[in-house]
Amino acid sequence: MSLSIELNQGKTSPLGASINSNGINFAVYAPLAKQLYVCLFDSSGHTEVLKLAMNNNEGGIWSLFITPLPAGTLYGYRAEGEYQPKKGLYFNSQKLLIDPYAKDLFGEFTWSERHYSQMPIGTLSSVNNAIDMPKSRVSELQPYTGAKPLHSWGKTIIYECHVKGATARHPDIPAHLQGKYLGLSHAVFIEHLRDLGVTTLELLPVHSFISEQFLTGKGLQNYWGYNTLNFFTPHKDYLVNDEIAEFQEMVSQLHNAEIEVILDVVYNHTAEAGTDGPLLSWRGLNNPGYYRSLHDNPQVYINDTGCGNTLNIDDPYSLKMVLDSLRYWVEVMGVDGFRFDLATILGRTAHGFTQAHSFIQAINQDPVLSQVKLIAEPWDIGPGGYQLGAFPAPWREWNDKYRDVVRRFWCGEHNMLPELAKRLHGSFDLFEHNLRGPLNSINFITSHDGFTLADSVSYKEKHNEANGEHNRDGHSANYSFNCGAEGFSDDPHVTALRLQQQKNMLLTLLLSKGVPMLASGSEMAHSQGGNNNAYCQNNRTSWLAWKDSQRRHPLTRFIDDVLTLRKKHCVFKHSVFLHDSDKRFAVNWFTEHGEAMQESDWHDGSKQFLMYSLHDRQLETALLIILNASDVIVECSLPKVERGNWHLEVSSVDKNTDKSTKQFNVAAQSSWVFQLI
Missing domain, CATH: 2.60.40.1180 (Golgi alpha-mannosidase II)
Structure with missing residues (x-):
């Protein structure tokens, strides 16, 4: 890297690193810091070659324009300021911080004591953590220009899947593409989706994420991805050649096949965890703004997520970051919508959930985001956290009442008919009160969380021993039925009944009013061996087994048959609830x-x-x-x-x-x- 560079004040917008002529503009929000630095690294990411002081501007934004500086430059931030945990301040210039707006990352994250501000506990750490941190990398993709399918909700059939698990064992996909973004857009996988009748692919988290330290200590990994390291960067393990443009390419190929792409996004917490968590990005730049804490005790995080911290969407710049991230994935990466994990958090103020929250209002008035598919997981573990039916139009919601009632009915429970009828016809009791219709209900029987469809008819009890928590994790109320034998059975009567029961639930799902969502593997009786919380099973427990017999599985043909029938009848596209006064x-x-x-x-x-x-x-x-x-x-x-x-x-x-x-x-x-x- 040439040391003959020129430094200028720089612009405060856009935030992040942006390419301008032959230089790079850096801008970062850190209103309580005493000084911010841009740290530049050599191409290996190992050596910090320059540490450059940034300029403070009104509103707490620091900026610096460096020329000449090329795309691909590796960098990070360091922040000087008070280290007063009791005040919620964690500034420590020895900790290299990822740019919250980084569009690309370089290198691997490694857990070590270097990431912690106090090590040993009670002693401020003076150890540089750069060796164990990915570096932010200057990257600027052009906006997505492909044509989007734009399927109406009435025609939408969602297939929820994991990027890696969907194709990691597919024998007809080249080995170097298996488990990658480009594996999902390979012709044979697209053909499978089209054979099923799927219109929309919903991907488990693809924002860059890391495994929690307690998992790595047990030799496990965070497989699902609900532990975000950065909200703008695609998870790099799913790339073939470490080029983030591969994500764009995947979206383009799926769009060419008339298949939409929805992302499961986690804007409720980050990988920095709780009070004793690491300094990785947001905590070291503006902890009081990015995270919710007790008003009279700022060092105590509000933990409505169960993951140690809760993102503070009430803060204007936290809100801006989330909205900027969403627009980036739509406008640059080309995606068609989002499923918001623990979405109640995004609508909660200090006084509780409200559909008039600034986040929901901002989304609904945004000319870009108001036009994409928006799906809420309408619950969290915080106060008043269960809000099924409370989101406004145009939001859709995961309907867990649908899931539970259908399962309980097919398990043979009594007294189910009245509620079952409500769920089959779009759950008017949940959605009609605020002028929404049956297509606001995302109906599902199984998802990534819980038993697979096959396991729901093969296991009465959960079997999560492989997770290393003595089978204490995961839900206990599974509403499952093992058909007479717990787990694997070669009894022809048991296996026949299990197949029949899976068909029963699939038929119910696909011929209910609302938007149906299939969990990947449902079409091939995928089993996780009774594990109903396989979030840390990055192995054959979770990866789909693509055998010849599976690709011609009777459930695959059955789904196709039922969906073909569904698509012939306009009643499933009808956007209002059926009452006696309906003329059609x-x-x-x-x-x-x-x-x-x-x-x-x-x-x-x-x-x-x-x-x-x-x-x-x-x-x-x-x-x-x-x-x-x-x-x-x-x-x-x-x-x-x-x-x-x-x-x-x-x-x-x-x-x-x-x-x-x-x-x-x-x-x-x-x-x-x-x-x-």
Whole structure:
């Protein structure tokens, strides 16, 4: 690196490192610091060659323009100021800090005592941590220019998957692409998604993340990625050639196949953890602004995330960072939307959750972000943390009540019919009150968190011993049913029932009003061996097993069949709830005798049979759906119709039933769909 450089005041916007002519402008927000430095490193990232004082500007932004300086320059920040934890101040110039706005990182993060401000405890550390820190790297991608699919919510079918786990074991994807962004955009994986009928890929976190130290000490890794190191940089382990443009390329190839990309984003906490956590970035620049703490005791972090800290979205510059990050991923990286982890935190002030929070208002008025897909995980562990149904339009929400009710019904629980009916038709009780419709409900049976679909019919209890926490982690209320044997079984009766039960839940999911989300591996009966919290299992426990038999798995064909049927019927695209006053669509409920259900039928807690029709008066089409969760055969009469006949389209059981029959025996624990022809 040439030492013949010129230094100028620099601009305060944009924040981060930006390329301007033949130089680089650096800008960082640190309002309580006494002095900020840009530290430049050689190309190896090992040697700090220059430490340059930045200039303080109004509003607490420090800036410096350095010329000549090329793209690819490696750098970090150091901050001088008070080290007073009781005041919430953690300035320590010996700690190299990642630029919160870094678009690229270079090198590996290594856990060591060098990252901690007090080492040993009670003694201010004077040890330089640069050797163990990734360096920020100056990078500037051009904005994304590809055409986006723009699928309406009524046509959206979401497939939630992990970048690595989806393709790490796929034999038809070249080895160097397996488990990478470019593996997801490989032709064979795209073909698989299209064969299923998927329109939208939802990726577990791809923001740069690190494993928690307690995991690395046990020889484990953070696999899911909910431990963010930087909000602008793609996770580098998923790159083939360490080029962040590969993410853009992946998005472009998926868009060319008419598949959208949604990111699971974690703007609720960071990898800096709690009071005894490391100094990596935000804590060392503006701890009181970036993190929420007790008003009368700033050294105590509010821990509404369960991860040690909680991002303070009430602070204007924290809010700006999150919004800038979101726009970057839309405008530069090309993504189509976001699923917000622990989204309640993003709408919580000191007085509790409000849909009028500045974050939600900012999103809704933003000309870019208001136009993308927005999905909330509407809960956290903080006070008033469960807010399902409380987000405003145009937000969608993960509906865990849907998940639990459907599972409980197919497990054979009684007294489920009234609530099941609400969930099947979009959960009007949750969304209609604030002028939203059934398409605001993201319906799912399984996700990355919890049992897989196959494990939900193979295990009664969780089996998380491999996580190293003596099976104490993970949910205990799984609403699962092992079909008569815990875990693996070669009993043909057990395996047949397990397949049938998976089909039952898939059929229910894919023919419910709302937006269906499939967890990856559901289509091939992927098992995690009963582990319902595989966040630290970066191995074959989590990676999909792509065998020839799996690619032709009966569940893959079943999903395709049901989704093909769903796409033919406009009722699933209807954006408002069905009521008796609806002029086009009607829903009717029947007993097993083909007669209209009465109030007494709904309140008969012993009933585990539900039959209903969905009519489209305009197109003169209709579906009849039958769900029998009981363990006995039910003699059934199909409801009478004025014209045409009911024709069997799909069922979870392989029966030689007359496809135009009016009466038949509904097998125990089975589901059926008829179409009016």
